[in-house]
Every structure is written in C-alpha cells, then in structure tokens.
Amino acid sequence: MDVPLGWQLAKLLTSVGVVLGLSVVAERLSPRMAGLLSGYPLGTAIALFFMGLEISPDFAAESAVHTLAGFSATLALGGGYLLCARRDGLRGVLAGSAGGLIAWLAASLLLTQVEFTRLTGTLTTLVAILIFLRLYRRVPDITARPRGGFSWPALVLRAALAAGIVFLITGLAHVVPTAWAGVMAAFPVTMYPFLVILHLTHGAAPVATVIKHYPAGLGSLLCYALCVSLTYERFGLLIGTLAGFVVATAWLLAWTRGQAWWRARRRAMP
Template sequence: MEAPLILQIAKLLISVGVVLGLSMIAERVSTRVAGLLSGYPLGTAIALFFIGLELSPEFAADSAVHTLAGFTSTLALGGGYLLCGRRDGLSGVLAGTAGGLLCWLVASTLLAQADFNRISGTLTTLVAIAVFTWLYRRVPDARAVARGRFSWWALAFRSGLAAGIIFLITGLAHVVPTAWAGILAAFPVTMYPFLVILHLTHGAAPVATVIKHYPAGLGSLLWYALCVSLTYSTLGLLLGTLIGFAVATLWLLLWTRLQIWWQGRHATARA
C-alpha cells in the first residue's frame, strides 16, 4: 500500500539522525565504539519497522527470519570495502564501495537461494562473525581526529545518502519476496554512509578500525532480528520493536562488560 507522507518524513528524519549520531561518536569518542554501535539495530530496525508499517507486521516478521542470515552479506560488504578501499580520498571510497557492493551482491544472491529458519539463519551469521573476526585480527586500530569546522555540505551528503538507502530498501520490499526483503533489511543502512563520510574526512585507516570491530557488535543485531521475528505478528510493531531494542541493548552491555573483563585479565597476565 502507499505509505502516508508522515511516514516518509519520519523515515527521513530517523535515518538522518542515526547516521549523524554515529559520525559524532567516531569523532568525539572513538572509532572502536562507533564500530560496535554500527552493529546496534539502528538501520535494520528502521527498515523492518517501516516494512511492517507499509506492508504488514506478518511480512516484516517473515522477512526478519531471513535478516538473521542476511547479516552475513553485511560482513561480506565490510570485507570487500576493506580490501578495495585502502586509498584515502574519493578514489578509495569508490573502489571500496564497488568491492563492498560486489561482495554483498554475491553473498546475498547465494543466501536468497536457501530456505532459512531462525536457527539456521542465526548459525550462518555466527559462523561468519567468527571467520571475519579472525580475518581482522591484525588490522590496527586508528582514531579519527576531530575536526573543528562544521560543514553544511557534509551534513547534506550524510542526510541524502542515509535517507536514500532507507527509501530504496523499503521501496523494494513492496516488489520482492520476503527472503530478499529480509536480506535487504540487513543492509548496513547506517554503517555504509558512515564509512563513506569517515573515509572522505579522515582517510582509510579509521574506516578499517570501524570494519574491524563491526562483527563484535552484530550480536545485538541478531538478537533484535530474532525478537521481532517472534513478536511482530503477535504483539505488534511498537511493542515488538521495544522488546527487540531492550534485548539488543542488554546483549551489547553484557558483551562490552565481557570484553573489559577479558582485556583486564590479559593485562594482568602480561604484568
């Protein structure tokens, strides 16, 4: 059905706000934290929620099952971007984008052929998380240095790219099967524009740091997609979304505490 104008405006404002927030965190806090938050259910939540509003909660719930496996495609996009986007500036962004999207398309096409359920979809991405975490183990951490000058052009670029991806995904959901709708919902709606912005303003090194830590944050995305696949058709979009965010936040907090404990243990052992 045709989405009301108010929904389109809300979609625009939410997508823009999330991407700008991630960019500020990378500059003011750290690229490591931004990488973890890139795995928080921000873009996926926006996509699945508006798919549920514009189509039906049942369609969004079925799509979320395939989203669980679709995060593997997102990891492939990050890997392709990291391999191809090693140069600074626009040339690096274009090469990274081309490599990332090609890897995403290949992985998505393969995943769309499978009939996933909640267990097989989750296990597929968990294996991918382990593989990519191991592959990224030697990628060095680099911090993005804050820039003092505010750029309206950067703001307009961030806004347009984030909103454009959200509108494209939710629009395609009207004409593709649930399997592809779910995979599209797993597309890094917030992370990809953030990578482009970070790459253009700070170079390839901080981008590599964000991609390196992205798999660690995917646990919260998995929990979110699993929750909404179970609750959207029974409890509705609003309550299902709130439960999904609560579970995803709890996981992210527990994972962060576990990392702090593990790093402290290793520091004590070395001392």
C-alpha cells in the same frame, strides 16, 4: 500501496538522525566504539519497522528471519570495502564502495536461494562473524581525530545516503519476496554512509578500524532480528520494536563488559 507523507517524513528524519549520531560517536569517542555501535540495530530497525507499517507486521516478521542470515552479506560488504579502499579521498571511497557492494550482492544472491529458519539463519551469521573476526585480527586500531564539527557538504551527503538507502529498501520490499526483503533489511543503512563520510574526512585507516570491530557488534543485531521475528506478529510493531531494542542493548552491554573484564584479566596476568 500508497505510503502516507507522514510516514515518509518519519523515515527521512529517523534515517538522518541515526547517521549523524553515529558520526558524532566516531569523532567524539573512537572508531572502535563506532564499529561496535554500527552493529547496533539502527538501520535494520528502521527498515523492518517501516516494512511492518507499510505492508504488514507478518511480512516484517517473516522477513526478519531472513535478516538473521542477511547479516553475513553485510559482513561481506565490509570485507569487500576493506580490500578495495586502500587509498584516501574520493578514489578510495569509490573503489571501496564498488568492492563492498559487489561482495554484498554476491553474498545476497547466495543467501536468498536458501530457506532459512531462525536457527539456521543465526548459525550462518555466527559462523561468518567468527571467520571475519579472525581475518581482521591483524588490522591496526587507528583513532579518528576530531576536526571541529560537521561541514554542510558532509551533512548533505550523510542525509542523502541514509535516506536514499532506507527509501530504496522499504520501497523494494513492496515488490520482492520476503527473502530479499529480509536480506535487504540487513544492509548496513547507517554503517555504509558513515564509512563514506569517515573515509572522506579522515582517510582509509580509521575506516579499517570501524570495519574490524563491526563483526563484534553484530550480536546485538542478531538479538534484535530474532526478537522482532517472534514479537511483531504477536504483539505488534511498537511493543516488538521496544522489546528488540531492550534485548539488543542488554547483549551489547554484556559484550562490552565481558570484553573489559577479559582485557583487565590479561593485563593482570604475569
């Protein structure tokens, strides 16, 4: 199927915009918040929406079922990156990227061999979230200090990585089964370019903080993928996407408020 130029431009602008926005959050607020927002359905929403637009809403809805389990592969990518990205600078980025992508591919190969349902896909990722939260509990929180705005090389790299990943995922979706399309839709389209930029500009320590808090934000992604798997086919892409974001936002707000209440309660304990 030939994809209209307008759709291609929309993918490009949307991909670049969300990566830049996430980078602003990390520099202006904190890597912890950026880690939580990395689990917000930005890249996954772009991938599933354009799969539905370019192929069919039914294909995107079926793929979203496999996306639920595919988030486990995304967690594996973060773990592989964290293990291998011990150095600052380009060498650390290359080592972390190699480790992360190998871990993602290995996990994806396993996940695509299983016929997941909405329930089993969700449970698979929930178990993975609990495992990785426990593994990351000793990773320290490091704040990235602002460095006075964005440089042109950083802007170009962010744009190239985000757009390239989105175009690759949505392009391959035309020729691969729904299982692979769904797992690819779970690839961290916004988080991975953000990790690379943060690593190059601030070093490995704040990157570890983002990865540490990423599993906690995955609940909103699970809510989003579950919602669109139920709504795309019945209500269409626009209403399904809007409903997905409403559900994901509600979960993220509930999670952050629950965390704030728990921290306040622990401080108040004698």
